[in-house]
Amino acid sequence: MSERSTTGIVIVGSGFAGLGMGIRLKQNGFDDFVIVEKSEALGGTWHDNTYPGCACDVPSHMYSFSFELNPGWSRMFAPQPEIRAYMERTADKYDVRKHIRFGAAVDAMEYDEDARGWTVTLAGGDVIAARAVVSGVGALHIPSFPDLPGIERFQGTAFHSAEWDHSYDFTGKRVAVIGTGASAIQFVPQLAKQAGELVLFQRTAPWIQPKPDRAFPAPMRKAFEKLPGTARAFRNGIYWTLEARAVGFTIDPRLSGPQEKLARWHIKRQIPDDPELRAKVTPDYTIGCKRVLLSNDYYPALTRPNVEVETSAIAEVRENSIVTGDGREYEVDAIVYGTGFKVVDAMSEWRVIGRDGVKIQEAWADGIEAHHGTTIPGFPNFFMMLGPNTGLGHNSVVFMIEVQIQHVLSLLRQMQERGAQTVEPRPEAMRAYNDRLQRRLRRAVWNEGGCDSWYLDADGVNRTLWPGHTFEFWAGARKARAREYVFS
Structure with missing residues (x-):
């Protein structure tokens, strides 16, 4: 028998996005929320992906919450079990586990105009009535x-x-x-x-660069733990190093010469005696057009006598x-x-219905887009983490998630101050934002680099990546501008 319950905010997913949103809500006095998770454990992508060798390809100190640094990472690039354990500890430390409802896959979300809120229907038939919805499902789960x-x-x-x-x-x-x-x-x-x-x-063939991975020695981990500011300074150094990579990706592909030279050197160094294999694994497009990968053992694996690379379709x-x-x-x-994974397609398959019965697919008939990757006109009190054009090709998406969390909290505070029941972006504000964004993307490497990738939709439009440095996104999105929204 199905049940009906009521809450202030429903968060969908318990990966980094859902977990971070829940923690920040509690810290800001919003304690009336529930996190619905389709799996039987938290972690999102880091719960689902358990294949051999699964590890982060962003340095561990950046692939964690800024408010919950982990001085105990064992390696520069943490393996999946360690990331998952970090998320479990963080959930317990900030007491959000009691808000999580496991085994609760969302079937549909529909806006109720009379109630000025959302009806969230779960796969088993249970219904949750909520004032707002935060989608933290991410892109890499289908x-x-x-x-x-x-x-x-x-x-x-x-x-x-x-x-x-x-x-x-x-x-x-x-x-x-x-x-x-x-x-x-x-x-x-x-x-x-x-x-x-x-x-x-x-x-x-993907472009692959050396992975600067190494185990942290015990004295270094102890310094991160005991010396104030050490872990933060190390994290900041990683952040700016990664930001430097964005120059060639976002400003002018011709500036990626050093990045490509490093990748070509990596191929020659790791496959010294097989020119035919080197030719097979050398890409024919500009580096950055597809996701740049990091590995020290992939090319050597391809040289093993029991391995063959087949490039015919x-x-x-x-x-x-x-x-x-x-x-x-x-x-x-x-x-x-x-x-x-299905990225653009995953969003288009959502069962989300906004005002006047408009399906999200109808709102996105001309392409998937959102205001600051977070809100959509006609879908009041509906917020997306890692929505359209918030993905990255050079830095940590956890940084982007935290900026979006700040953005949502900013809107919730402004609603309280105004005594408003709903908030949504003005159509003209979203249009202007996305027009600027797409103008930048058209001259970026993902569009100009000569490849097809999951970054682009069926029309060749980039609906996934942020076109600039992450600090630009932080500057423009961490606080919502009231003039760009309708409060009612």
Whole structure:
């Protein structure tokens, strides 16, 4: 039997976005909220992705909340279990676990004009009435599978990297890996050690740079913990180092020469004796056009005698094999899909209904966009974390999340001050904001770099990335400007 409950704010998701939003709400006196989480544990992406080698590709000290630094990171780039443990500790420290409702997948969210609030329907039929909704679902949570002829015919073991089957023993098996993105370059080196044969199907080679990873020695961790300001100063140094990378990505692709030179040197150094393999893994587009990856063990894994890189397109999948366009057939026991996530598509599949019954897909008929990546006209009291054009190609999205949290809190305070029940952006303000944003994106590397990527929608418009430095986003979005919003 379904139940109906009431709360002030519903937060969807318990990853970094949902967790951070909940903590900051409590700290600012908003204690009437519930976090609904589809899984049985918190963590979001860092709960779902447990594949071998899973780790952060942003330095640990930046991939954490600014208000909850972790002096105890074991490495420069923390592995998944450590990030997950950090999130668990943080939830307990700030007492937000009691606000989380696990196993609560959201089926639909609909604005109720009479109640001036939202009706959130869960997959099991339960309903939560709320004054406001904060979507913290993020972009990397719905696995994307390739559209390959015969994919359903395969009789071996097959799964996506985000749904890893830890019961499967790869020892001595013939394994196909499809995809060469951020996840694949982490798990391929691990699989290569176990598999009898591994064939990597590469559609587009990624640019990969050395990963400056190392374990923090105990004295250094102790200094972070005991000496005031040490961890903060280290984090600040990382922040500005990462910001420097944005120059070539956002200002002029021609400024990325040093970045590309480093990546080419990395290929030559790690694949010294195989010019054919070097040619296969060298991209033909400007660095930064796709996500720049970091790895020290991916290229060496490709040089192993049991590994083959196949660059011909897949023509079909058969019961026990994969056939390429040039007629080669690979007998395989297992397929692992390292094909990433639905990003733009994930947003377009939301069941969100705003004022006058307008579906969010109708509001986005001309393209997915939001004001400061957070609010949408016609959807009062609906806030998005990591919404359109808040992703990054050079720094930590946790920074962007914290700026958006400040933005939402700013709007909630202004609502209190005005005695308003609802807030939403003015259409003209959102239009002006996104026109400026897209003008900048059109001359950035993601549009001019000569590649196709998940950053772009079907019309070739970048709906995912922020076009500048993160401090620009902080300066413009941390405090909401009342003139850009309608309070009622």
